[in-house]
Amino acid sequence: MSDSTTPGQSVLLSAKNLSVRFGGVLAVNKVSFDVRRGEVFTLIGPNGAGKTTVFNLISRIYVPTEGEISFEGQQLSKVAPHDVARLGIARTFQNIELFEHATVLQNLLIGRHTHRETGLWSDLFFSKKTRTAELAAREKVEQVIELLDLQHYRESLVAGLPYGVRKVVELARALCTEPKLLLLDEPSSGLNTEETDDMVFWIRDIQHELGVTVLMVEHDMSLVSKVSDRVLAMNQGEMLALGTPQEVQAHPGVIEAYLGSVGDMSNLRRAA
Ligand SMILES: Nc1ncnc2c1ncn2[C@@H]1O[C@H](COP(=O)(O)OP(=O)(O)OP(=O)(O)O)[C@@H](O)[C@H]1O
Numbered sequence: 001m002s003d004s005t006t007p008g009q010s011v012l013l014s015a016k017n018l019s020v021r022f023g024g025v026l027a028v029n030k031v032s033f034d035v036r037r038g039e040v041f042t043l044i045g046p047n048g049a050g051k052t053t054v055f056n057l058i059s060r061i062y063v064p065t066e067g068e069i070s071f072e073g074q075q076l077s078k079v080a081p082h083d084v085a086r087l088g089i090a091r092t093f094q095n096i097e098l099f100e101h102a103t104v105l106q107n108l109l110i111g112r113h114t115h116r117e118t119g120l121w122s123d124l125f126f127s128k129k130t131r132t133a134e135l136a137a138r139e140k141v142e143q144v145i146e147l148l149d150l151q152h153y154r155e156s157l158v159a160g161l162p163y164g165v166r167k168v169v170e171l172a173r174a175l176c177t178e179p180k181l182l183l184l185d186e187p188s189s190g191l192n193t194e195e196t197d198d199m200v201f202w203i204r205d206i207q208h209e210l211g212v213t214v215l216m217v218e219h220d221m222s223l224v225s226k227v228s229d230r231v232l233a234m235n236q237g238e239m240l241a242l243g244t245p246q247e248v249q250a251h252p253g254v255i256e257a258y259l260g261s262v263g264d265m266s267n268l269r270r271a272a
């Protein structure tokens with residue numbers, strides 16, 4: 001694989017020789033890649049390739065059998081799982097995970113909680129520090145609501161919202177933590193064509209307006225090509241190809257991996 005980070009280019013997250021085994025299955029096998037600050041880096045591959053498992057390793061839900069991940073030069077294995085968000089890593093899930101019986105606004109304010117630095121006593125007496133923190137939280141939440149065009153749904157219960165809107169709310173909640181790195185697991189799955197087009201714009205805005213680095217898993221190659229700076233293709237836990245979206249789509253190993261399931265690269269989404 002030809003793609004290496006040129007000297008001087010800032011690396012935000014680095015995975016080195018990463019493996020994880022579940023019983024007899026090597027879900028991720030010696031995977032190495034760097035995510036550069038400011039880019040959209042996408043993992044593609046057929047079902048079961050190990051993409052979500054890579055996210056779960058970064059989130060510290062799984063412990064690697066071998067290898068290491070570092071974020072801003074800090075080894076994640078030395079960070080407690082509940083402190084990963086505090087470092088500046090946020091994620092959305094392949095299956096949306098929100099508080100269904102809370103409003104959109106409440107869900108977004110919960111997203112802010114990694115930022116709370118006030119203590120119990122300060123909160124009880126509603127100190128100046130607490131008021132300032134509360135105001136900052138509200139301000140950030142309102143900024144995200146505006147960016148993702150969610151004004152209309154602010155007071156709606158999540159449970160009653162269409163799937164496409166819930167997907168955007170989940171994205172909004174992750175952004176409210178003000179992450180440096182945003183992990184998106186299949187942002188377009190379950191969305192119709194129009195909603196998928198909107199997702200292209202949201203991801204570009206997140207990258208360019210908020211300056212957030214994005215690591216994404218995605219099956220829709222049209223969306224992948226539109227937003228990704230670089231793509232890593234995986235199959236059965238292993239790295240197949242790393243490069244620009246065009247380079248990776250043209251790679252014989254990638255075409256072969258998909259041929260088994262669909263026979264046509266343009267229909268990757270249907271392979272999912
Ligand atoms: N907790 C687990 N226990 C056992 N096996 C697991 C576990 N998590 C993942 N696997 C296995 O690891 C492999 C990779 O799964 P993973 O969910 O990472 O695939 P994926 O690339 O995200 O696929 P999809 O496109 O279907 O979401 C699969 O064989 C899966 O069954």
Ligand SMILES: [Mg+2]
Nearest residue numbers: 051052053094
């Ligand atoms: Mg997955």
